[in-house]
Amino acid sequence: MKGILLQRLVLGSKAGLIAGLTYGILLQFLIGPLILKAEAFETKTETTSAHSHSHGTGVKAHHHQETTVSEGDSSAPSGKRFLWTWIGCLLLGLAFGILATLAHSILEFRNILSSEFFATSWKPSLLIAFAGFLIFFGIPSLGLPPQLPGVIGSEEDFEFRQFWWLQSVGLSSIGLILSLYLQIRFPKERSIALLLCVLLWILLFGFLFWIPGVPPHSTETPVPSSLRVVFVFNSILANLVFWSVIGFLVTRFLRTKQNVFVSAETGRA
Numbered sequence: 169m170k171g172i173l174l175q176r177l178v179l180g181s182k183a184g185l186i187a188g189l190t191y192g193i194l195l196q197f198l199i200g201p202l203i204l205k206a207e208a209f210e211t212k213t214e215t216t217s218a219h220s221h222s223h224g225t226g227v228k229a230h231h232h233q234e235t236t237v238s239e240g241d242s243s244a245p246s247g248k249r250f251l252w253t254w255i256g257c258l259l260l261g262l263a264f265g266i267l268a269t270l271a272h273s274i275l276e277f278r279n280i281l282s283s284e285f286f287a288t289s290w291k292p293s294l295l296i297a298f299a300g301f302l303i304f305f306g307i308p309s310l311g312l313p314p315q316l317p318g319v320i321g322s323e324e325d326f327e328f329r330q331f332w333w334l335q336s337v338g339l340s341s342i343g344l345i346l347s348l349y350l351q352i353r354f355p356k357e358r359s360i361a362l363l364l365c366v367l368l369w370i371l372l373f374g375f376l377f378w379i380p381g382v383p384p385h386s387t388e389t390p391v392p393s394s395l396r397v398v399f400v401f402n403s404i405l406a407n408l409v410f411w412s413v414i415g416f417l418v419t420r421f422l423r424t425k426q427n428v429f430v431s432a433e434t435g436r437a
Contacts, residue, residue: 173273176269176273176422177266177269177270179269179418179421179422180265180266180267180268180269180270180418180421181262181265181266182265182417182421183265183268183269183413183414183417183418183421184261184262184263184264184265184266184268184414185258185261185262185265186261186413186417187261187264187265187410187411187413187414187417188257188258188259188260188261188262188265189257189258189261190261190409190410190413191257191260191261191406191409191410191413192253192254192257192258194405194406194409194410195253195257195406196253198402198405198406199399199402199403199406200253202316202395202398202399202402203316203317205391205395206316206317206318206391206395206399207317207318209318209390209391209392209395210317210318210390210391212390261410261414264300264304264411264414265414265417265418267300268296268300268414268415268418269418269422271296271299272292272296272418272419272422273422275292275295275348278352280348280351280352289419289420289423292415292419293412293415293416293418293419293420294415295415296411296414296415296418296419297408297411297412297414297415297416298411298415299344300411300414300415301407301408301411302340302344303337303340303341303344304337304407305403305404305407305411307336307340307376308332308333308336308337309400309403309404310377311332311336311376311377311382312329312332312333312382312385313400314399314400314403315389316389316391316395316396316399317391318389318390318391319386319387319388319389320386320388320389321386321388322385322386324386325383325384325385325386328383328384328385329383329385331383332376332382332383335376336376339372339375339376340372342372343368343369343372346368347365347368347369350364350365350368351365
C-alpha cells in the first residue's frame, strides 16, 4: 500500500512540475511585463516626490545623482528575479500536484469517483481544476484581488491580508469537503443535499465577506486602472490554465496506472 501511494505521489509530482513549468511561461509573458510597467510608474512617482522635496531643501544636484544609482540598482537583480520566479513556479506546481493527487486518491477511496457521474475522465479533471482554482485563487481574489506593485501602504496591512487569505483557503476547503459529504450522506435526496450546500456556502461567504469580512487594506496606487484590470484578467487566465493542467495531468496519470495499482493491491497479474 505504501509503495502504491509513493507511486501516486511521484506521478502527482510529475504533473505538478509540468503545470509549474506552464505557469512560469505564462507569468513571463502575461504577468511579468505588467509588473515591470507598474514598477516604472512606482519609480516615477517616488522620483517626482523626491524631486519636489529636493527643490525645497536646495540639494537638487545631489538628489539626481542618487536617483540614477537607485534606478541602476533596481534593474540589476532582474536575473535573480527571473531565477526565483521559475523556482517558485516549480515548487508551487510540485506542492499543488501532490495535493491534487492526495485529493484524487481520497475521492477514489471514498468511491466518489466510481459513480456514473464521474465515469468519463474529463469530469474528475474538471472537479480538481475547479476546486483548486476556487479555493486557492477564486474566492480569495473576490475579497483581495491580485495587486500590482505600487500600492501605497501595502506593507503595513500585509499580515492582515495574508491571514485573511489563509482563512479563506481554510474555510473554502472545509466548505467543499462538507459539500461532498452532503452529496454522499443524501444520495437519493438531492434536493435536501443541494439546499444544505447552498446554506453552507451562504454562511461561509457571509463570514468571509461581512462577519467580520475582508480586513481594511490600502488600494491607493499611481498605476493606471486599465493596467490593473489587464493584470487581474491575466492572473485569472494564468491560474485557470495552471489548475486545468494539474487536473488533467493528475487524472490522466492516475487513470493510466490504475490497472497497475489494482493488480498490486490484489496480487493478481
